[in-house]
Amino acid sequence: MATVTVQRPKLSLAEKLFLPGVLKGLAITLGHALRMLRGQKKVTMQYPEERWDANLPEHYRGAPALVTDEHGRERCVSCQLCEFICPPRAITIVPEEIPGDDQWAKVEKQPKAFEIDMIRCIYCGMCEEVCPEQAIFLRKDYAITGTLP
Amino acid sequence: MPAPETATAEAAEEEKPAVEMVDVQIDGAWHQVPKGTRMIEAVRMARGDGSTVPHYCYHPKLTSPGNCRMCLVQMGMPPRPAPGAQAAAPDADGHLPISWMPRPVIACANTVAPNMGIRTDGELVEEVRQGVMEFLLINHPLDCPICDQAGECSLQEFSVEYGKGSSRFREAKVKKPKNVDVGPRIRLDDERCIMCSRCIRFSREIADEDVLGFVDRGSRTVLATYPGKELAHNYSLNTVDLCPVGALTSNDFRFRQRVWFLKETESVCTGCGRGCNIQVEAREGEVLRLTPRENNDVNSSWMCDHGRMTYHELHVxxxxxxxxxxxxxxxxxxxxxxxxxxxxxxxxxxxxxxxxxxxxxxxxxxxxxxxxxxxxxxxxxxxxxxxxxxxxxxxxxxxxxxxxxxxxxxxxxxxxxxxxxxxxxxxxxxxxxxxxxxxxxxxxxxxxxxxxxxxxxxxxxxxxxxxxxxxxxxxxxxxxxxxxxxxxxxxxxxxxxxxxxxxxxxxxxxxxxxxxxxxxxxxxxxxxxxxxxxxxxxxxxxxxxxxxxxxxxxxxxxxxxxxxIDSKECVPLLRKEAERRASGLIP
Amino acid sequence: MDLGLIISSAVKIIGFVFLMLMPMIAYIIWVERRFLAIIQDRIGPNRVGIPWTNVGLFGLGQPIADGLKSFLKEDFTPGHVNKFYYVIAPALVMVPALLTCAVLPFGRDLVLPFLDEPIRLVIADLDIGPIWIFAIASLGVYGIVLAGWASNSKYPFLGGVRATSQMISYEISLGLSIIPVLLLFQHLNLNDIVRYQSEHGWLLLPMWGDGWSVQRWLYLIPAGVAFIIFVVSMFAETNRTPFDLPECETELVAGYHTEYGSMKFAMFFMGEYAAMIIGSGLAVTLFLGGWSLPFGLDALVLGVFSDTWFSWVPALLSTGIFFLKIVCFMLFFIWVRGTLPRFRYDQLMKLGWIIFFEAALANIFIAAGILMFA
CATH class of the missing domain: 3.40.50.740 (Rossmann fold)
Structure with missing residues (x-):
């Protein structure tokens, strides 16, 4: 292995003493605390009472879902690009050939099984980005946990 | 029956006269290659990493009809002096200056000559490759998402390198037969075919069953089987491997798995005693196909359909x-x-x-x-x-x-x-x-x-x-x-x-x-x-x-x-290949 | 031993340890979470209030819920541990921490109208206060070492080793740093030290009584140095950020208490916070006048209430002041935690042995010099 010698920066006396840095840090954190105390900054949303529904941002990424086209056919042709790109490997596709007597036989290929392991999914949206058929989209819903029926 | 393989090789080495080497300039550097080598192989030798000029129809084990035009390179030779003029003087290394031809030549069918120059890049070569790619893609369907060849498709690879981002072709694309059964194990998609004729040549030259051919002219040319015949010989699946695009696909592997998921393991076929060198291609331990691996002492580049199907024994x-x-x-x-x-x-x-x-x-x-x-x-x-x-x-x-x-x-x-x-x-x-x-x-x-x-x-x-x-x-x-x-x-x-x-x-x-x-x-x-x-x-x-x-x-x-071990067996296919090579059909 | 002493001691122990210190530990944890949250622009635990209602009470119910959770959780003991030491380790952390508070004076002498003698608001009025604290507090390291060793697992072991060397190293500078203080007061009785400060100005605020002397103002130099060394060593002794290397979660999961759960873990947690409170109390007592009011206001208050039925008020007021000072000090602890990143172990050791040890030593001579010549 190649050894890389890292040049450490030269520290001035004040930096070596740490104290000015420490004081500066304390000032910054105190500033944040005071701003919060005065209510000038509001980041956290009180979830069950306050909800995002009204102003869900455009870029919000929820659970991925397959979509159908205007004829009601599932758009996915099981090219498996999403399976390939998926960072946590949440997608498993079993492709199959569309039988010759089907009205969509000319499409040739469809998924026999398309499984998204939602425990693995990290909602990164790579599948949506990579899909050449625009068959998979990330939905806008965020409350997707549930209880067993 | 000839003596075992290596014995002949050793004997041949003793008898064969030293191969005459010629100096060839490839991409600016001078190399020594055996005389009579095809330019495409000379480039492969010069590069030393197994890569060579982009090509579709050329295959080292098949004849070279030169019909894909992808391997065009620029060639140059020492200028012939005008009558009476003094020939150019060689430089310190004994190389003559090269005067480049204004038009490219195909590298797969031309052989090297002393003091030849080959350029595999440069403006002219890049431009002709882009031109060839544009023509090839005119009628090619954009169905990579469903095409089994995607991921190991030469057309895809060279499109990335030499293709345009958009098509200038405004006319209607030619419609051709799709999903044609050309044999019991093979499906043909004529729209994807780029007319490289590798499958035709393989059937004719190696499998000795001349069942495939082109019919119709121009942009309507399609690959077809001879009427009443089908691509059914025991080596038919090699045409699927040979096909640089997804025109010929194996029924067995069709839509089973994308090739980029497959892990390739070098192994040996156990379908018979031949021991053809193969790659076991599996995803997560599930074997999905077997493909031949080149070994010029056993199976050249081929294997039989019987051997390819042996992996189904795993699914009992x-x-x-x-x-x-x-x-x-x-x-x-x-x-x-x-x-x-x-x-x-x-x-x-x-x-x-x-x-x-x-x-x-x-x-x-x-x-x-x-x-x-x-x-x-x-x-x-x-x-x-x-x-x-x-x-x-x-x-x-x-x-x-x-x-x-x-x-x-x-x-x-x-x-x-x-x-x-x-x-x-x-x-x-x-x-x-x-x-x-x-x-x-x-x-x-x-x-x-x-x-x-x-x-x-x-x-x-x-x-x-x-x-x-x-x-x-x-x-x-x-x-x-x-x-x-x-x-x-x-x-x-x-x-x-x-x-x-x-x-x-x-x-x-x-x-x-x-x-x-x-x-x-x-x-x-x-x-x-x-x-x-x-x-x-x-x-x-x-x-x-x-x-x-x-x-x-x-x-x-x-x-x-x-x-x-010296056994009395020999490989008939290798013998035939040696005969073809001796007759100059293949390099 | 007379009955009065026993009763008053029992009342003091229950009152100070169980009615003041323990709830303080619980609520300091809540304060820490809220304060860290606002430092980080968050809100913090604000929901646990009155059960089955939506009344949040700023999350004041959180410590109770946490305590309940710790009690109700399965008391799981891993199979690979050395059971005996594993079980007593949390107690060995908790007990010394609580023992040390015996000598902390938490208020002025309580004068009750119906009693002849005033009651000293300190559990044990020892004449060796600081020494007792250091002697007992240093036992706390055994709990941590035993926890690390008895867990029979790598991360706790490393955490235990780190904690040991860290605590031993910083005990030296901690002990040396307060010698200038003791030199000035010439007492080891913490109550007397506080009383002296109440009358003659705090060590770090000599602005009344005898405080207006050249000597005392010159003495601010060694006192300030001692204060800095004491406070920083305090951080290291209690394994607080930026010196929380024994339990740094990025390297050691949770350090020596990785294998602990439920109430056993809570004991470590409480022991640590108790140590912090006692440490703050000691710092307040030595440097910031303990339970006394600044600027000689004590005398004023005493004068108002003495010889009345309300003669107990000054004592109660001073207890409140003492705890107020401790809370301010704890807020400083939390503030630092919210600000500074963790040091490297070599930096920690270098600071302790090369800088603080020498500085504390030199500080003693400076202090002695001032006392001799000024």
Missing amino acids: ADRLTDHMIKEGGRHQVARRGEAVRYAAALLKVFKPGEVAIVASGRMTNEELYLTRKLAAVLEAKLVDIIPREAEADDYLFAADQNPNTQGARLLLCGRSKPGNKLAKIRKGIAAGEIKAVLSLGEELTDERVGLAAEDLAGLSFLLHLGTVMGVTAEAAQVLFAGSFPMEKRGSMINVTGRLQRLGGGGIAPGACADDWEVLRDLIAELGGGNGIYLLEELFSEMAREVSKLKGLSLGKIGSQGMHL
């Missing part, structure tokens, strides 16, 4: 997945250690000569070697394999259907011909002299052994190491679930006496063990010593004990194998 319905012990007439699942101890305890009671072993020609050398040691520990005299014969063809398919008969001869059978002792075993069982039988990877009710279920029931002890449930497995007191050759590593010796490696690739289901580990454990339990934990160690031990293998290790065999 009644695969053994657990080791079992028969207690009270019923098989109970047991751990390997338990089953080994149980078997050894039962085996110890038999006197020398009461035990017979039926091994298999489908076992690896390592397993055969352990079988011999096991036989020695048990003092079993009757040890044999089941020979399998079939009619050989004139290409690769060998008469010997066991992939490792040579290994069995070397390591297990000694002087006796494989299969000679089977009759004795049968008689011994009938007479009650043989009380225990170890069946290693074979079905004893096979007609070549000739035992019936009643004979097996009459034995005091029957051990079966196998992969599939059958009559023998049913009758066995101890049953070990083993692996198929595609799931194990090891070495085998093919019919021409070449020692080659199996690389595994598949992952055996359930509790299935590597066969050699079961044998090792049995020997250790019977008191025959141990100390082997890795296959490599086992091979090294075998190399110490067997004189033919002296000094070898599993690593030394290499991915291409090595010649070990």
Whole structure:
């Protein structure tokens, strides 16, 4: 292995003493605390009472879902690009050939099984980005946990 | 019948006059290449990394019609002096200046000449490649998402390098037949075809079944089979490998898995004794296809359809997945250690000569070697394999259907011909002299052994190491679930006496063990010593004990194998290839 | 031993340890979470209030819920631990921490109208206050070492080793740093030290009584240095950020208490916070006048209430002031935690042995010099 010698920066006396840095840090954190105390900054949303529904941002990424086209056919042709790109490997596709007597036989290929392991999914949206058929989209819903029926 | 392969090679080397080398300038640097080399091969030699000029129709084992025009390069020669003028003086290295031709030439069909210059890049070459790509893509459908070739498609690769981002073609694309059955194992999509004619040439030149051809003219040209014929010969799936695009696809692999998920493991085909070099392509241990791997001493670049389909043996319905012990007439699942101890305890009671072993020609050398040691520990005299014969063809398919008969001869059978002792075993069982039988990877009710279920029931002890449930497995007191050759590593010796490696690739289901580990454990339990934990160690031990293998290790065999035994076999396909090469049809 | 002493001691122990210190530990944890949250622009636990209602009470119910959770959780003991030491380790952390508070004076002498003698608001009025604290507090390291060792697992072991060397190293500078203080007061009785400060100005605020002297103002130099060394060593002794290397979660999961759960873990947690509170109390007592009011206001208050039925008021007021000072000090602890990243172990050791040890030593001579010549 190649050894890389890292040049450490030269520290001035004040930096070596740490104290000015420490004081500066304390000032910054105190500033944040005071701003919060005065209510000038509001980041956290009180979830069950306050909800995002009204102003869900455009870029919000929820659970991925397959979509159908205007004829009601599932758009996915099981090219498996999403399976390939998926960072946590949440997608498993079993492709199959569309039988010759089907009205969509000319499409040739469809998924026999398309499984998204939602425990693995990290909602990164790579599948949506990579899909050449625009068959998979990330939905806008965020409350997707549930209880067993 | 010619002498074995390497012998001819050695003889040829002695007789052949030194090949005349010529100086060729390739991309600015001077190289020495043998005279008569095609430019495309000269470039490959010069680059040294296996890559060469982009091409579709050219294949080193086929003739070069030069019809794809992708391999265009710029060529130059020393200027011919005008009459009376002084020829240009060579430089310090003796090279003459090169004057470049204004138009490109194809690299696949032209041979090198002294002082030739080749440019594989530059404005002109890039431009013609872009032009060729644009023409090829005019009618090519944009169905990569469903095309099985995607990921290993030359057209895709070169589109990335030389294609345009958009199409300038405003007219309607030509519609051609899609999803055509051209043979029992192959589907044709004519729209994807780029008319490289590799499949046609393969069928004509190598498989000697001229069933494919182009019909119609111009942009309506389609690939078609001869009326009333189909692409059905035993080497037809090689055309799928050859097809640079997704025009020809294998029914077997069609839509099964994208190629980029496949993990390729170098191995050897066990469909017959030829031992064609293959790649086992699997995803997460599930073998999905076998493809040939180039080895010019065994299978050139091809393999037969029969061999390609051998991986389906992994999908048998009644695969053994657990080791079992028969207690009270019923098989109970047991751990390997338990089953080994149980078997050894039962085996110890038999006197020398009461035990017979039926091994298999489908076992690896390592397993055969352990079988011999096991036989020695048990003092079993009757040890044999089941020979399998079939009619050989004139290409690769060998008469010997066991992939490792040579290994069995070397390591297990000694002087006796494989299969000679089977009759004795049968008689011994009938007479009650043989009380225990170890069946290693074979079905004893096979007609070549000739035992019936009643004979097996009459034995005091029957051990079966196998992969599939059958009559023998049913009758066995101890049953070990083993692996198929595609799931194990090891070495085998093919019919021409070449020692080659199996690389595994598949992952055996359930509790299935590597066969050699079961044998090792049995020997250790019977008191025959141990100390082997890795296959490599086992091979090294075998190399110490067997004189033919002296000094070898599993690593030394290499991915291409090595010649070990002189057998009288030769490879008809290689002979034909040599003839074609001699006649100048191929480089 | 007379009955009065026993009763008053029992009342003091229950009152100080169980009615003041323990709830303080619980609520300091809540304060820490809220304060860290606002430092980080968050809100913090604000929901646990009155059960089955939506009344949040700023999350004041959180410590109770946490305590309940710790009690109700399965008391799981891993199979690979050394059981005896594993079980006593949390107690060995908790007990010394609580023992040390015996000598902390938490208020002025309580004068009750119906009693002849005033009651000293300190559990044990020892004349060796600081020494007792250091002697007992240093036992706390055994709990941590034993926890790390008895867990029989790698991360706790490393955490235990780190904690040991860290605590031993910083005990030296901690002990040396307060010698200038003791030199000035010439007492080891913490109550007397506080009383002196109440009358003659705090060590770090000599602005009344005898405080207006050149000597005392010159003495601010060694006192300030001692204060800095004491506070920083305090951080290291209590394994607080930026010196929380024994339990730094990025390297050691949770350090020495990785294998602990439920109430056993809570004991470590409480022990740590108790140590912090005691440490703050000691710092307040030595440097910031303990329970006394600044600027000689004590005398004023005393004058107002003495010889009345309300003669107990000054004592109660001083207890409140003492705890107020401790809370301010704790807020400083939390503030630092919210600000500074963790140091490297070599930096920690270098600071302790090369800088603080020498500085504390030199500081003693400076202080002695000032006392001799000024």
